[in-house]
Structure formats: structure tokens, C-alpha cells
Amino acid sequence: MEFKNIIKENIDKKSVIPIYYQIAKLFEKKIFSGVLKPEEKLPPENKIADIFDISRMTVRKALSELINANMIYSEKGKGTFVAKPKLDNTVFELKNFKEELKNRGMNPQTKLLNVKIIRADKDLALKLDIDKDKKCLDFSSIISANNEPLIYESKYIVYSKHKPILENEIQDPSLSNIAMAHGDSFPIMSKKLLNVSKAIKKHAELLNIKIDAPVFVIEQFLYDSSNNPIGWGKSICRGDKFKFTSYSGWSKNNQNLLGE
Amino acid sequence: MEFKNIIKENIDKKSVIPIYYQIAKLFEKKIFSGVLKPEEKLPPENKIADIFDISRMTVRKALSELINANMIYSEKGKGTFVAKPKLDNTVFELKNFKEELKNRGMNPQTKLLNVKIIRADKDLALKLDIDKDKKCLDFSSIISANNEPLIYESKYIVYSKHKPILENEIQDPSLSNIAMAHGDSFPIMSKKLLNVSKAIKKHAELLNIKIDAPVFVIEQFLYDSSNNPIGWGKSICRGDKFKFTSYSGWSKNNQNLLGE
DNA sequence: GAGTGGTCTAGACCACAGT
DNA sequence: CTGTGGTCTAGACCACTCG
Numbered sequence: 001m002e003f004k005n006i007i008k009e010n011i012d013k014k015s016v017i018p019i020y021y022q023i024a025k026l027f028e029k030k031i032f033s034g035v036l037k038p039e040e041k042l043p044p045e046n047k048i049a050d051i052f053d054i055s056r057m058t059v060r061k062a063l064s065e066l067i068n069a070n071m072i073y074s075e076k077g078k079g080t081f082v083a084k085p086k087l088d089n090t091v092f093e094l095k096n097f098k099e100e101l102k103n104r105g106m107n108p109q110t111k112l113l114n115v116k117i118i119r120a121d122k123d124l125a126l127k128l129d130i131d132k133d134k135k136c137l138d139f140s141s142i143i144s145a146n147n148e149p150l151i152y153e154s155k156y157i158v159y160s161k162h163k164p165i166l167e168n169e170i171q172d173p174s175l176s177n178i179a180m181a182h183g184d185s186f187p188i189m190s191k192k193l194l195n196v197s198k199a200i201k202k203h204a205e206l207l208n209i210k211i212d213a214p215v216f217v218i219e220q221f222l223y224d225s226s227n228n229p230i231g232w233g234k235s236i237c238r239g240d241k242f243k244f245t246s247y248s249g250w251s252k253n254n255q256n257l258l259g260e
Numbered sequence: 261m262e263f264k265n266i267i268k269e270n271i272d273k274k275s276v277i278p279i280y281y282q283i284a285k286l287f288e289k290k291i292f293s294g295v296l297k298p299e300e301k302l303p304p305e306n307k308i309a310d311i312f313d314i315s316r317m318t319v320r321k322a323l324s325e326l327i328n329a330n331m332i333y334s335e336k337g338k339g340t341f342v343a344k345p346k347l348d349n350t351v352f353e354l355k356n357f358k359e360e361l362k363n364r365g366m367n368p369q370t371k372l373l374n375v376k377i378i379r380a381d382k383d384l385a386l387k388l389d390i391d392k393d394k395k396c397l398d399f400s401s402i403i404s405a406n407n408e409p410l411i412y413e414s415k416y417i418v419y420s421k422h423k424p425i426l427e428n429e430i431q432d433p434s435l436s437n438i439a440m441a442h443g444d445s446f447p448i449m450s451k452k453l454l455n456v457s458k459a460i461k462k463h464a465e466l467l468n469i470k471i472d473a474p475v476f477v478i479e480q481f482l483y484d485s486s487n488n489p490i491g492w493g494k495s496i497c498r499g500d501k502f503k504f505t506s507y508s509g510w511s512k513n514n515q516n517l518l519g520e
Numbered sequence: 521g522a523g524t525g526g527t528c529t530a531g532a533c534c535a536c537a538g539t
Numbered sequence: 540c541t542g543t544g545g546t547c548t549a550g551a552c553c554a555c556t557c558g
Contacts (some may be wrong), residue, residue, distance in 0.1 A: 018527060034485055038446075044543060055529045057317075060544085068328065075538035078543050087436040087450040087482065091351040093371040186298075189509040190347040196456045196474040196499035214456040214474045220489070222347065225294055240457035244352070249449040278546060304524060320525085336525050337555035461551045537543075538549075 016019060019054055023062035030103040031071055031082055034248060037083040042072065045080070071250070092244040094192075094218075097143055097235075110173070114140035117159055124156055127221070127232040135159040137182055139173045142206060149207045150241050153235035157182060157222075159165035173233050175220055179231040185224035187231065193219040196239070203236050214239035267389035271312050276451055279314055292330055292510060298344040302332065305340070331510070345509035352504040354452075354478075357403060357411060357495075366405040370433070374400035377419055384416055387481070387492040395419040397442055399433045402466060405509075409467045410501050415493035435480055439491040445484035447491065448456060453479040456499070463496050474499035 011022050030036045043049070045063070049056040063080060066072045074080040094100075101108040119133045130137070137159045143151040155175050159182060179187045195217040203210040215236050222231035271282050290296045305323070309316040323340060326332045334340040352412070354360075361368040378398045385392045397419045403411040415435050419442060439447045455477040464471045475496050482491035 014263065020527080027487075032485075046543085055531090057530090060530060061527085074544060075537085076535070077542080079537095079543060085448045087447060088355065088434055090354040090450070090452050092354065092452075092454055094350040094352065094506075095348065145475065156511050174348055187347060187509070190350070192350050192352075192506040192508075194352055194504035194506070196476055196502075198458075198472075212458075213473065214458050215454055225292070242456075244454035246452040246454070248452075249447070255510045280546080306524085310522060315550090317549090319545085320546060335556085337523080337557080339524065522557090525554090527551100528542105529549105529551075532546100532548075533553075534546075535544090535557080537541100539542100 003095035013054075019052075020058050020065070023048070023052065023054075023059065024065040027066055028064070028069075028071065031066075034083050038082050040082045042080040042082070071114050087249045090246045090248055092246045094244065101143075101145050101150075108143055108145045108150075111142045111144065112139070112173070113142060114138060118156075120156075124232070127155065128158060128229050130158060136219050137178065139178060141173060148241075150207050150238055152203055152236040153233060155220075155231065157231040175222055175231045175233045179222050185226070185228075185230060187222040189223040189227075191221045191223070195219070197236075199236070207236065209238055209240070214241055273314075279312075280318050280321035280325070283308070283312065283314075283319065287322070287326055288329075288331065291326075296342050298342050300342045302340040302342070335491070344416040347509045350506045350508055352506045354504065361403075361405050361410075367476050368403055368405045368410075371402045371404065372399070372433070373402060374398060374414075378416075380416075384492070388416065388418060388489050397438065399438060401433060406503075410498055412463055412466050412496045413490065413493060417491040435482055435491045435493045439482050445486070445488075445490060447482040448485050449487075451481040451482040451483070457496075459496070467496065469498055469500070476502055504520060 010026055010142065011019065011099050013019060015022065027036070027042070036042070042063075043051070044057050045059045048059045052059075061190055063074070064073065067074065067118045070086065071083055072080055073083050078241075098110070116138050118136055118138045120128065120130055120136050122132055124136060125132045125134065130136075135158075139153075139155040141153050142149050143153065155173065155178060157175070157179050176187050176190065197217045198212040199207065199209055199215050203209075203215065207215075209215075216239060217235065218235040220231075220233040221229050224230050250251055270286055271279065275282065276355065285481065287296070287302070296302070302323075303311070305316050305319045306318045312319075314382060323334070327334065331343055332340055333343050358368045358370070376398050378396055379393045380388065380390055380396050382392055383384045384396065385394065388396070390396075395418075396416050399413075399415040401413050402409050403413065415433065415438060417435070417439050436447050436450065457475055458472045459467065459469055459475050461471055463469075463475065464473065467475075469475075476499060478495040478497065480491075480493040480495075481489050484490050
């Protein structure tokens with residue numbers, strides 16, 4: 001009863017904003033503000049449908065949005081409950097480096113050190129699961145921003161298509177772009193490994209840091225649909241310039257767990 | 261027409277497995293196997309409903325599963341299309357350390373070095389946004405596996421509830437657990453920062469590594485519903501023992517982008 | 521205008537929980 | 540048993556895209 005009075009007003013059925021979205025936002029707000037607390041039971045779907053005088057399917061659509069956002073969960077035969085924020089399951093997101101830098105108002109630039117066809121040495125042959133001496137494309141580049149070098153990247157793919165190397169590949173030679181343009185098969189899966197290490201002499205010189213300075217090392221493997229490796233890359237990132245940030249749980253500030 | 265012949269057989273309307281799930285899995289398989297290629301158009305929802313003789317809403321439920329898995333996308337007025345695997349948007353996942361170690365068949369142990377009530381120094385007061393000399397709880401511990409020290413953790417929360425420290429908190433003193441038991445307010449948001457650094461003398465001794473060896477530094481901030489910091493922690497992880505792995509795109513092996 | 525996806529309805533039957 | 544969420548139907552109207 002009291003539940004009805006609290007929220008009934010806030011729904012506008014004639015609005016261009018979908019009803020299910022209005023309902024979802026309404027519950028989201030109640031959860032953020034603490035009116036609905038973790039483990040608390042929501043009214044049954046039928047009840048909610050009655051309260052707002054809408055169809056139960058619409059209610060379910062609204063609740064499914066909140067379930068996707070991990071804010072509520074439902075148990076068959078029992079009911080729907082407010083979830084506890086998950087604070088220990090952390091996710092560090094790493095988008096395209098250049099995009100990331102642009103978002104921070106910097107002006108990233110890629111300087112190509114090297115584009116050549118090489119013969120795979122033992123190490124590379126192992127990484128790409130190919131025979132030694134097979135032809136590969138070798139891209140090396142430095143990404144800088146504000147005239148400071150930040151990342152040294154070297155990338156290798158098996159060279160099969162004898163296509164010319166295009167201008168835009170040089171501008172932004174991401175491993176998947178190179179592989180799509182010059183490889184045999186289409187990449188569908190990527191594996192990355194994040195490590196720490198100390199800068200060797202070569203990297204220290206290229207990145208303008210001291211030898212033994214701490215660096216992130218990101219290794220990337222690209223696979224095709226047969227699960228064969230088709231590309232391998234290694235990025236050395238200056239440890240003094242990079243950190244990864246991660247948020248989990250419910251963010252009170254940007255209250256947009258639902259797609260705004 | 262040919263589309264109809266290819267897939268009609270595979271649906272069992274009387275099965276206990278929901279129809280929408282069967283349909284979703286069917287399209288998933290077609291996409292993985294390459295029968296449906298990126299950017300290719302799926303039949304319209306009405307058409308799919310006709311082919312399988314099911315309701316359009318059921319078709320939409322199936323497609324929404326694939327949309328959530330980022331395997332297809334739809335555009336109003338145009339149609340539904342197979343997505344390109346996103347290979348550059350990487351996500352490093354970091355679950356609870358001890359869980360992670362257990363999953364790898366190791367036997368993680370937490371040794372508590374320290375549990376005491378301290379007065380916040382200038383640095384801690386800044387991190388927790390409190391006055392200097394305010395009472396705080398200080399937890400320090402070493403996580404080891406197979407008799408090797410791996411992580412040194414120190415955690416601080418504002419001390420307000422004068423509750424005794426319980427046995428199970430000592431067993432697994434995660435920052436959020438401590439905060440829930442001993443803090444004023446309920447944590448709803450967590451921020452983590454991942455950095456690289458070099459081991460200082462103290463850490464080198466505790467972790468049995470050389471001074472200046474590369475280490476991961478993970479800083480965690482816990483916030484309550486008013487966005488006030490209520491806990492702060494710092495973990496030093498041996499660089500030679502940790503790496504973060506990340507998969508993106510479509511995995512051919514574990515074909516379970518949909519729930520199992 | 522015809523085709524498409526987005527939203528919504530008012531029912532229905534089921535399997536599962538707690539009693 | 541009743542109450543609950545999970546699935547499904549057969550319609551409907553809308554807004555958008557494209558020819």
C-alpha cells in the first residue's frame with residue numbers, strides 16, 4: 001500500500017520515454033538512495049503491474065534491465081530482491097591506447113620505426129606456431145603524447161596476402177587491423193597478458209626512461225576461427241605514465257548503470 | 261528459403277529447454293562456425309517467427325540474448341546484423357586473490373602481521389578524508405601459497421563500531437568485509453588503481469624478493485553511499501608471480517557467451 | 521508505401537518455494 | 540494449497556529507413 005503511494009506519481013504513460021525504462025529508473029533511484037536496501041524484497045511482478053496499471057511483460061522488461069545491471073536478482077518461486085554491490089570483483093578496462101589518450105585531452109601520435117618483411121626466428125615461430133624462417137610482417141612503433149614517448153610496440157603477423165601497406169595502417173597499426181589486411185584468415189579472438197618488468201637498455205632509450213625503471217608489458221595474441229595464432233604483439237608501457245583504474249559496485253555519482 | 265531448410269529441424273518445442281534459448285544457441289553456432297559472417301543481415305524477426313512457427317516476442321527474447329553477448333546488433337528500421345568481434349577492448353579481471361589462487365589448485369594462506377587501532381597520520385587522513393589522529397583500524401597481512409609469500413597487503417578503515425574482531429575476519433580480511441563489520445556506513449562502491457613499482461627494502465624482505473624487483477601495486481578505495489571514503493588498502497604483488505589475462509572477441513573453444 | 525525493429529497488452533500455462 | 544517468477548502467444552501501434 002505505502003509502496004503504491006510512494007511511486008505511483010512518477011510514471012507518464014504518454015511520454016516518449018518507454019514505460020519499462022521509467023520503471024527501471026525509478027527502482028534504480030530507490031536502490032541508490034537507500035530506500036530499497038540490499039536483500040530487500042521487491043513487490044511481486046503482478047503487484048507492480050497492478051500498481052502502475054501496466055502489463056506484467058512490461059514490468060519484466062523493466063526488471064530485466066536492473067538484473068543486467070546486477071542491481072537486483074530474482075529467484076523462481078520466491079521473489080525479486082535487491083542485490084548486494086559486488087566490491088571484490090574488479091575489472092580493469094583497457095581500450096585502444098590512442099582512444100584512451102585522446103579522451104584525456106592528449107594528442108597521441110604514432111611514429112612508425114619499422115615496417116618490414118622478416119623471416120621468423122625461433123622465438124617468433126614458437127609464438128605464432130609456424131615454421132622457422134616463414135615470412136612475417138614486422139611493425140614497430142612508438143606512441144607518444146605531448147612529445148613524450150609512452151609506449152613501444154612491436155607486432156608480428158604471418159605474411160600471406162601480398163597487399164601493399166596502406167597509409168591508414170601506418171597511422172594506427174593495431175594488431176587486428178594489420179591481421180585483417182595482410183593475414184590469411186579473419187581474427188575472431190584476442191588474448192592479452194599483462195605483466196610487470198624492468199626496462200632493458202633498448203626500451204629505456206626509446207622511452208626516455210632509466211634502465212630498470214618499472215614498465216607494464218602487454219602481450220597480445222590474435223587467433224582465427226580455427227584457434228590458430230595469427231598475430232603476436234608486445235607493448236612496453238612506461239610505468240610512471242600509466243595506471244589502470246577500475247570501479248565496481250554501485251556508483252552514486254554517475255547513476256547510469258542502465259544505458260542513460 | 262534456404263535459410264528455412266538449414267535450421268528448421270533443430271528446434272524442439274516440447275523440450276524443457278526454452279525455445280528462445282534453443283534459437284539463440286542455434287544462431288550462436290551459425291556465427292561461430294562462420295555460416296553467418298560479420299555484418300551479415302539476419303532474417304527479419306517476423307520471418308524468423310514464421311520459420312519456426314513461434315511468436316515474435318520469443319524471437320526477440322532469443323535475439324536479445326545474442327545482443328547482450330555482443331554477437332549481433334540491431335538497427336531500427338534496417339534489420340539485425342552479425343557484429344564484428346571487438347578485439348581491442350580489453351578487460352583484465354581481478355577476482356578475490358584467494359579464490360583465484362584456489363582455482364589454480366594452490367593452497368593460499370593469509371598470515372596476519374598486524375591488527376591494531378592506530379591514529380591516522382597525515383597521509384592516511386588524506387586518503388580517508390578524515391582529521392589527523394582519528395582512530396583507525398590497521399590490518400596488515402601476507403598472502404602466501406605453497407610456502408612462498410606472494411602479496412603484502414595493508415588496509416585501513418575508520419574505526420567507529422567498537423566490535424570485537426572476529427575469527428573469520430582474520431581468516432579473510434577483505435577490505436569490504438572489514439568495513440562492513442567495523443565501519444560506520446555500508447560500502448557501495450570500490451575504486452582500484454593498478455600501478456607498477458619497484459620493491460622497497462621492507463617489501464623485498466617480506467616477499468622474499470630482491471630490492472627494486474618489479475611489483476604490481478593495487479590501491480583500493482571504498483566509498484559509502486554519500487561518496488565518502490571509508491576504507492583504503494594497498495597490495496604489493498610480486499611481479500614474478502602475477503600476470504593478468506584477458507580474452508576478447510569470440511572464443512571458439514568455450515562457446516559459452518550465453519549462459520553456459 | 522512497405523519493411524523493419526521497439527514497445528506494449530492481456531491473457532495463458534508451467535515449475536518451483538513455502539505453507 | 541497459494542504465491543512467485545519463467546516462458547510463450549497473437550495480436551497491436553509506433554518510429555524509423557529506404558526506395
